[in-house]
Amino acid sequence: MTGNDIRKKYLDFMASKGHAVIPSSALVPDNDPTTLFTGSGMQPMVPYLLGETHPKGVRVTDSQKCFRADDIEEVGDNRHTTFFEMLGNWSFGDYFKGEQINWMFEFLVDELKLDPKNIYITAFGGDEKAGIPIDEEAPKIWQELFATKGIEAKVANIGSETDGYEKGMGDGERIFYYDSKKNWWSRAGVPANMPAGEPGGPDSEMFYDFGTPHDPKWGEHCHPNCDCGRFVEIGNNVFMQYVKQTDGSFVELENKNIDFGGGLERMAAAVNGDSDVFKIPEFWNVIEQIQTLSGKKYEDNLEAFRVITDHIRGAVFMIGDGITPSNSEQGYFVRRLLRRAIRYSDILEIPAGEMKNLAESVIAKYQNHYTILEDKREEIKAAIATEEEQFRKTLENGLKQFNKISLQVHVETKMEDGKKVIDKSKPPVSIKSISAQNAFDLFTTYGFPIELTEEIAAEKGLVVDKTGFEALMAEHREKSRAGSEQKFKGGLADNSEIVVQYHTSTHLMLAALRHFLGEHIHQAGSNITAERMRFDFTHPEKVERETLDKIEDWVNNAIKTGGEVTIETMPKTQAENDPTVEGSFWDRYPDEVKVYTVRGNDGTIFSRELCGGPHVEKIEDIKGAFKIKKEESSSAGVRRIKAVLEN
Numbered sequence: 001m002t003g004n005d006i007r008k009k010y011l012d013f014m015a016s017k018g019h020a021v022i023p024s025s026a027l028v029p030d031n032d033p034t035t036l037f038t039g040s041g042m043q044p045m046v047p048y049l050l051g052e053t054h055p056k057g058v059r060v061t062d063s064q065k066c067f068r069a070d071d072i073e074e075v076g077d078n079r080h081t082t083f084f085e086m087l088g089n090w091s092f093g094d095y096f097k098g099e100q101i102n103w104m105f106e107f108l109v110d111e112l113k114l115d116p117k118n119i120y121i122t123a124f125g126g127d128e129k130a131g132i133p134i135d136e137e138a139p140k141i142w143q144e145l146f147a148t149k150g151i152e153a154k155v156a157n158i159g160s161e162t163d164g165y166e167k168g169m170g171d172g173e174r175i176f177y178y179d180s181k182k183n184w185w186s187r188a189g190v191p192a193n194m195p196a197g198e199p200g201g202p203d204s205e206m207f208y209d210f211g212t213p214h215d216p217k218w219g220e221h222c223h224p225n226c227d228c229g230r231f232v233e234i235g236n237n238v239f240m241q242y243v244k245q246t247d248g249s250f251v252e253l254e255n256k257n258i259d260f261g262g263g264l265e266r267m268a269a270a271v272n273g274d275s276d277v278f279k280i281p282e283f284w285n286v287i288e289q290i291q292t293l294s295g296k297k298y299e300d301n302l303e304a305f306r307v308i309t310d311h312i313r314g315a316v317f318m319i320g321d322g323i324t325p326s327n328s329e330q331g332y333f334v335r336r337l338l339r340r341a342i343r344y345s346d347i348l349e350i351p352a353g354e355m356k357n358l359a360e361s362v363i364a365k366y367q368n369h370y371t372i373l374e375d376k377r378e379e380i381k382a383a384i385a386t387e388e389e390q391f392r393k394t395l396e397n398g399l400k401q402f403n404k405i406s407l408q409v410h411v412e413t414k415m416e417d418g419k420k421v422i423d424k425s426k427p428p429v430s431i432k433s434i435s436a437q438n439a440f441d442l443f444t445t446y447g448f449p450i451e452l453t454e455e456i457a458a459e460k461g462l463v464v465d466k467t468g469f470e471a472l473m474a475e476h477r478e479k480s481r482a483g484s485e486q487k488f489k490g491g492l493a494d495n496s497e498i499v500v501q502y503h504t505s506t507h508l509m510l511a512a513l514r515h516f517l518g519e520h521i522h523q524a525g526s527n528i529t530a531e532r533m534r535f536d537f538t539h540p541e542k543v544e545r546e547t548l549d550k551i552e553d554w555v556n557n558a559i560k561t562g563g564e565v566t567i568e569t570m571p572k573t574q575a576e577n578d579p580t581v582e583g584s585f586w587d588r589y590p591d592e593v594k595v596y597t598v599r600g601n602d603g604t605i606f607s608r609e610l611c612g613g614p615h616v617e618k619i620e621d622i623k624g625a626f627k628i629k630k631e632e633s634s635s636a637g638v639r640r641i642k643a644v645l646e647n
Contacts, residue, residue: 001112001272002280003085003265003281004368010107011087013103013111014103015061017099017103019059020056020059022592023062025038026065027067027318027321035187036069037068037333038064038066039068041064041087041088042088042187042261045088047612047613047614049090049092049257050614052567053567054092058094059094060090061089062087063085063369064085064086066084066086068084069082069333072340075310076306076307077229078275078276079232081265081310081313082314084264085265086262086263086264087260087263088260089258089260090257096256096258097137097141097237100258101138101204101237102145105145108206112267112271116151118209119206119208120174120208120224121204121205121206121224122175122176122177122224123139123178124138124203125179125183127180127190127191132184132191135239139177142175142204143155154170154172154173155176155177156169156175156177161181161225164224164226165218168220178225183203184200184202184203185240185259191244191250197244199243200240201238201240202238202241203236203237205224206237207232207233208266210230210270212230229275232275233263234263234266235262236260236261238260239256241253241256241257268280278298283309283310285361285362286308286312286358286362289357290305293351293354294350296349307340307341308344308348311338311340312337312341312358312359312362313362314337315384316362316373317366318330319383320370320380324383335387338355339387342392343452355385355387356381356388359384360377360381363377397446398445398446399456405434432463433457434453434457434465435468436465436467437472439453439466440473443469450466499528500615501616501623501645502528502533502645503615504621504622505533505622506528506533507598508555508558508598508607510523510607511606511607515554516547516554521538521539524536524638525638532629533641533642534641534642535643536634536638537638538637539637539639540637543639548631548641551628558600558619562600562618563598563602563619564617565615565616565617565618565619568595568597572586572591572592572593573591575610581609582607586610593610594612596608596609625646627645628643629644
């Protein structure tokens, strides 16, 4: 069964349960500064999980394109991928645990024909510090369902992942309680890390047992969350029932929600009875082409084949969503994927220039469902070809620099009590090596992965100070992380009351900008926190203070007038063709969109704009005086305003 088959089967199944089928959102999330990419099906649904009305109703389902940059280094085993599809279904205050768990069991066992004896379950064991109780309901429902198949499903409390390696699994145990690090879901992780206003809840995950022998290098005993590869998570039912308060406590949402996410590729692997996710047809199509181009077999070169296959697929989908290779933000990861794929293609001795042709194998498998890949076929291939050409020039320059690097002589040492000492048992040995700093410079300046530096060094009879390199990289990552916190990021910091007030204020400010400066003004980005707003807009020159004062007065008069914010759902094509509707980033929105109208008590329409975020219901809910603190250049043809609401 192909991934395409499973996707269709799932969406049809959920449609039969009253769900509206919606298209995938883009890989770049809208109004979410917590991540560069859409990394789960839940991200585009946050406004609706918090109470906004979804244009398609209270039950929706989709297959969401996802990308997780943190998994790049993990690719190479039989289950990790950077890009993946997340099958999802949601209930916005409609059904809850009973229906969801029953449907999931039905889909896995009756629709996909998975043997229930190979399905294992985890559940939320509670969080005492957060005051959130253990989930007793979900395990009981699972037990009843397994019983219908003649399976006794005993419940055990494991605790942490580490505890699992010590305890293992007892006879007949099939449902396992884990702590909040494993069985709690929110965008920010465990309850303690969640900001005020963030929704979250306990979850119940489903694992498939492939029956492979346990690898003791991960721990003494195997358990569902073991990393040895025997158990693979194929789905997660999130019971979105809590929201964090400003005092750190949790209260239940007025309308409890369901958020299910299932890995399409992992489900396909389970259906096919092979734990190697790269053997599903959507991957194997690329692998067969790599075998032809390289003259080598997949089984003999697992890591290289898997990295190339995963990375080219991820790059194709990101470029298809308008993300091109660059040195910053999302574009950096497209570049990184392609350059790693190129490096591994050289290891396999694939002829230069073939990356764009591997992209064809990806597009061929996905173009019927994701038609944008067919529409942008030539654009995708051109971007990949250009990046490969540029990287090969970088490699050439880097090799020249490599040959210039001075070699350092070191004496063999060993560690005693944490201190380096000369090994007295044998005479000193001179080792020619590439220093950590040189390896680091090759990476940062010339884009040489450490693996490439090590390989070239070995060819020349040299070694690399990899430990020192990793230390420099750790320091570099810390500096980058600190710097990224100061960077301009898009979207809303959270969904707190003051942030929502600022968000609605940006609608008024954009309307004022267009009123005083012209209709060429459009939003180019925003960042909103509880302290201020930053707003980028298209405009070629500085806006004088006199005009900024007029904009301030216009916004403040609108707030004083009072009125309401109404929501209208319409087809995106209708909104695009309506001259009264202002909008940016049209390609990020589904075929049904929301248009927010800010209308004063006197009937004046202040703003009518396409959007997907939370807003106040009444204009007078915006507290304080709107004040523009700064206007400056953001980039060529784009200006930036920083503004506050002053009490």
